[in-house]
Amino acid sequence: MTAWNDLLQLLQELADIQAAISLLDWDQQTKMPPKGAGARAYQLATLQGIAHERLTNSALRTALETAEREGNGPLPFTGGLATGLLRETRRAVERAVKLPTVFVKELAGASSRAFESWHRARAASQFSLFQGDLARLVDLKRREAAYIGYVATPYDALLDEYEPGQTTAATAAVLVRIRQPAVDLLTAIRQSGREPNRGILTQHFPTDQQWKFGLDVLQAMGFDFESGRQDTSPHPFTTSFSPADVRITTRVYENELPVALFGTIHEGGHALYEQGLAPELTRTPLASSPSLGMHESQSRLWENVVGRSAPFWHHWYPRLTAAFPAQLGNVSEEDFLLAINHVRPSFIRVEADEVTYNLHIILRFELEVALIEGALEANDLPDAWNQKMAELLGIVPERDADGVLQDVHWSYGSFGYFPTYTLGTLYSAQIAAALRRIFPDCEERIARGDLLFIREWLRERIHRHGATYQAEELLRRVTGEPLNPQYFLDYVQQKYALLYGL
């Protein structure tokens, strides 16, 4: 039991250091004055170096090996929790020992600088301001893949960090499975002759009112404001320092109602996952989702399956029109619903609809595989981006800010991350189908304004378990079967047939 106690203490301190890193990052994106970036890069690099050192030193490895031999630990870490904790710890240690401390620090410093230059580049819509830092990051990520090791392609090594067990080939196969149906559905919708009036959503909506409405929806979803808060940042994100301190961000545009509204619901879905983790998992490697795709399933479920549905707006639309009587007083619920589900090719991924969204992911997936495999260099990226846009969506952005510079992720060095968005979408449809089987009156309840039963079911079935089960096993436990993209195809085909009268 001594080894287990040692192990837990080491893991708890590691979790504390990681929470401090998360706070440095949250602050950089929300509150930090611009000139603070230089010192912040050092602070992040130093703490990441310490975390890496602690994950790889002999004290942790010795405690882990002994605990593995012992099997069960002190309560509650017996049975499945012991197995899960040892598995997640072993996985983190294995990945980390392969990366030299000095490399981890270099990567952290390069990411921090790239974030700043991306910020400036996007503001100026000038890719050249970002290119050098991005090229350095790509090079570092190739080196990372070489350190980690892989069989088929270096991209496998990066993808596995975000979606344990997934391979590049399997991901490509899933993307192919939904590609043609998405194109077919898009074609059918464009031929339907039904054209939503999106102008409804681009009127002037005072930001204070938008902010307040978003908070009301968060409250109804069951977000605990004593255990979290919402701020603004250029790219919305969720971070957590414990289940009792979960922070989300959104961005509010005066002339684009959906940005803040669905951004808040999306991040709120992530936040409910973090707030719903069982308290006894706090400060251990189990206090997280088993994969990014599983985390994303929750944000997608809330944003799209719930937040863009007819039953949801049956309850909320009268409240929205009360908040914006001049803008929406004369707009019917039906027209509003069609406008927020407007399907069309567009430039910005985060504002894309459910049908075209996955085409944005396919584009990024193919580009980053090529970058990491060395088939594409950073300076060729803007052209390659625009070619793929033409190929997949039939449109080309005029400014890099609306194209290759739109996403923050690469500036963090997050390659292998984007496909988890589509995996999350597929999980969300499969989980929502299970929810409807359990609650046949699901839609009626949502239409009455009840959302808490969803949070409770998700919390009980998914959130509280943290990373006790891996994504595939968790999905099977919740839905009774492995990943099946057909649920997503059924969901979009039914939903949009109804909306567009197909």
Add this chain to the structure above:
Amino acid sequence: MTAWNDLLQLLQELADIQAAISLLDWDQQTKMPPKGAGARAYQLATLQGIAHERLTNSALRTALETAEREGNGPLPFTGGLATGLLRETRRAVERAVKLPTVFVKELAGASSRAFESWHRARAASQFSLFQGDLARLVDLKRREAAYIGYVATPYDALLDEYEPGQTTAATAAVLVRIRQPAVDLLTAIRQSGREPNRGILTQHFPTDQQWKFGLDVLQAMGFDFESGRQDTSPHPFTTSFSPADVRITTRVYENELPVALFGTIHEGGHALYEQGLAPELTRTPLASSPSLGMHESQSRLWENVVGRSAPFWHHWYPRLTAAFPAQLGNVSEEDFLLAINHVRPSFIRVEADEVTYNLHIILRFELEVALIEGALEANDLPDAWNQKMAELLGIVPERDADGVLQDVHWSYGSFGYFPTYTLGTLYSAQIAAALRRIFPDCEERIARGDLLFIREWLRERIHRHGATYQAEELLRRVTGEPLNPQYFLDYVQQKYALLYGL
């Protein structure tokens, strides 16, 4: 030179860790949701443990000893900078090696919990909610003094942390020197028959306007908003993560104009110190003031000597009346000036005037010496507080929130801190006298709205040096003589004779 490079790298990483600790603390006081406190206590304890371990391990001690033998380091760390850096590092190491890591963690956890219970206790004005945590902290501070060692009294060991070189006896002697003149001046003012109309300042002042006016003053003082920001917190403070990221807080009361106004100017004075540190000192132990008293000299100089002076308001009063025409349109500049310099016994230290302020410090100094020496226990503190109030100021608060619970400092375990406020006041008067000798037209410039020349002179003479010189030496370099309380006595006697027609 290898030892020096090792030393610098170790010190830089230590500075990064300390910056992360400062951010955890800033966030706790400004942004953290209430339930986040439990995990935050662990995060702070873990990082403080790491900082302590790094300050005391053999790597740093070996590098320090070798660098001490070598004398000069790489540029700019030669001559006075080398001497200063080695002295400050040696000092920090010596203090730290005496404190076991496990003790430091225990203290950090206890402080974090005490901060939370103080917060609740103050809100409920119920000392009993704080008493247990405070007693635990006092006990820990007594143990800290025993670890550090002392000759005359354990309080010496604590005082030395904040004001290197100061002793309890010397501090008591300084406080005695100004005690009777303060009482005499207070008596003369009360007998003057001139009664300021403080009602001027307790009208309804919308908080947004107050906030905006404060930012305008900060701007004029030369605060760089690209390198800092202002937020709100229950107790105003300044913190810094680098000279390019300096954060201040204030609190804004709708019906008390001076609270935010002078709080902002006060913290702004601290912030200019931090923003004015020479960039080459960043991430070293020289990137700070040599003592808290010296830091406080800057906030006092700006808040009182400048911010409550007639020339300052000659420029700013028309701007204030423009911001609050309904409230101040009919109030003369003279009446306003008298109101903001209203001298009278009062309960709250941070709102006390320049004449009675030091009596509040004498009260705290005597109580905390008694607590640390064991002559007083935490549960006797409210009674002892109220007795001293009667003795020194002739008034007794009705609620503990207005008495023993008003200050945050003890909840941090900061015993030995309060006297630095009065030392800072004395330094500030002596420094202001030097400023007036250099700039004989000082008052005319301030009356024209020029404040930047003050920031420039302070930056050049004081701020940029950081902790290169100790407080006593720095004061001598700036003013030509050692600490001389007569400057303060002359300053208040002249100022208040004029204001109250004595």
